[in-house]
Amino acid sequence: MAYHDHLTGLYNRLFFEETYANMLVSGNQYPIGILIGDINGLKMYNDTYGHLKGDEAMCNLIARLKEHLEPRHLLARIGGDEFAIIMPKASESEVRTMVYHLEEVLDAEKEGQPLNDLGISFGYSMQRHPQDPLDRLFKEAEAFMYHRKYFSSRSFRSRAIQAIMETLFSKSDRERKHSERVSHISERIAKAMKLDPDTVDKIRVAGLLHDIGKIGVDETLLNKPDKLDREEWEMVKLHSSKGANILSNTMEFHEMAHWIIAHHERVDGQGYPNHLAKEQIPLASRIIAVADAYEAMTTPKPYREALTGDEAVEELLKGAGSHWDAGVVHIFVHEVYKSLH
Template structure:
């Protein structure tokens, strides 16, 4: 009865079961086996009909069965031991776990368990783990675990990679890791772990890490969580370590943008204002504020472009840095304005420092331009003094000094501009000198005062100074100018005005230069002035300028004869030129009647 129940259980089981008998050759070697009995699950897992198996040998059912498989079965039947292994059937698409065990002498059982669901789950977990590892590697995140009871720790491959250490999957002694693998960081790690264990805080640290393999420095962030045992006592710390170098560099860049001047590398206004509050303390007295202003920056920007102006500012910053002590806090707080905070520094020391800076500036140049910086300073010696008032006094002194120093600098700059223009365009130099001579002769024909004649002569020489800022390719273009190029050329009168208006004694002449391209009928530029609204001097320059242009060779045409040029002046008298001045110019200057 029990045997029948046993057979029924086996027959209906969800585990495949087969009883087999070994077939041996004359030498006693196993050469095949025959199925004695099988349950339903077995032949279903094998993908065969049950009746096909009973009484048949494995080679009759599958002639391709490997000899090794038959030998395994024979060894099991003889030894009484068992064998277990996993396999996959492409026919059924199932994973099975097979156990072969001896039952009687010369007989054995084959037990097959369908493990497809388990294998799918394992494979899914493995794939998920692989994806996690891949993601961690891409993000440079490593895992680590410290057993507080055994004092051993484990770390993932990526964690080892961050340190530049050969990977091991084994647990290693924490003391060994601290002293030999991570010697530079164990104090920081010990304190952070101690805080975590005592629940005073969390394990959350950032530090700079040197990769032991490449020697490169990295910023890393490590966090850890405390895991308690069943008794509520600290058991493990599990955490991550991540390379945050890229983010750290971005933070530093943002920090630099927040507090540094991008052009000069000095501190900016924001930093200066915050630093002034921090520095304005009793222990820093005497506290001196030194303010410097670069002379002629606008003039250089207008004449040579902002690249030259930027180069001037960078050079000025370098000169100031060189002349200041190491404890000085140097900031650029405006376009051309610098301020230096000097704690525990008195006026005598500042005077010496200014002399050093100015001496250095005298021998430095940007292109052909000299460097000039006007300074003013004030010292706070008593705690009750307001720092804003100290700054105001320093600024007032700087502007006072600038009144004397800047005009001289601007005069030198204008001379440099003229020289530079003539050096890059000899034709322009010759033209300017001829126009100057014609203007002088017009002044004499008009019986003007000597001062006025000299003024006309000078403005005739400077009327095209604004061309310093015009691209040389446009100035020397042999063909017709495009609309854009013509607009660029027309800027020269305004640029000339800006250059000359910076010099006090040339302010009036700047107005004449601005208007020398205006026309009698109001069709000129830049303002479209008409008739007598155009300055008298500008009307003279316009005639002299046009006459010389017509009677001189140009890259885009040959010169006219004097007769043709005079006819052109007369044709445009009353539209482009002042008719009365044209008549005088022809009779008294050209023909000298």
């Protein structure tokens, strides 16, 4: 009978439950602390870097976790991103101290590189009597864990988004300048359209994050001096969907995920990835699309010269109503463009 998890090498849930049952029978292990740990941000990590990298990061985290446990502690993987620890003959004070200690040291060890390693949120419960059922102890520990996870995950995910952007910008300075410029122009258009300040600020941030999905694009393609071939272009086109997947993992950026996935849609339905048309495309996406197009046209590429501002405006006007939203183009041309120079 298999008692080990094939990926991490840890004991599995079956072994965990059998060991726990044997401790109850022995009667000399009380009180028993049950710790439940859930990995923070694993889905985002997998969406960003792929499942192989996610598995590697998880195994690295488990290796570090084991360094802080005693031989008498049993660590097991009981679910996809969930782990459990049995602490026999431990007071509640000892168990609680272990919870805070593990979170603190694991977080400190990844200081300054939040995406190179993952963190864990823990909860615990205490087994004081043989009649306490394991499923109830699990529920108690999980409830405590999810309560603590809620308050830690938002800051973790915000740091994670920032780290992703910093990684992308380190891969390509051209991407950094492009994103900053698109953010600025998008904000100016939103203000000119007299959108409320909160929406304007969200559009500014979305403009900065609009190409976050390019973190999953090969660096050689981002910096390629020649024009992309058809196969390479199809790979790059996936960035809007990848970006939406990354942002949809966060409460604070969830709305922007819908904007990011649609910023390459066209009002005539000929864009990508979902061939949305007209008002099916979120207004924020239509704004970012115009800012993105203008910035791209006026930035030189190794294989072509930049258009002048007036030439780019002419192209936007030609595509108004087919490629880009005519109203957004009108606002940009008549209320934003001249103030950019």
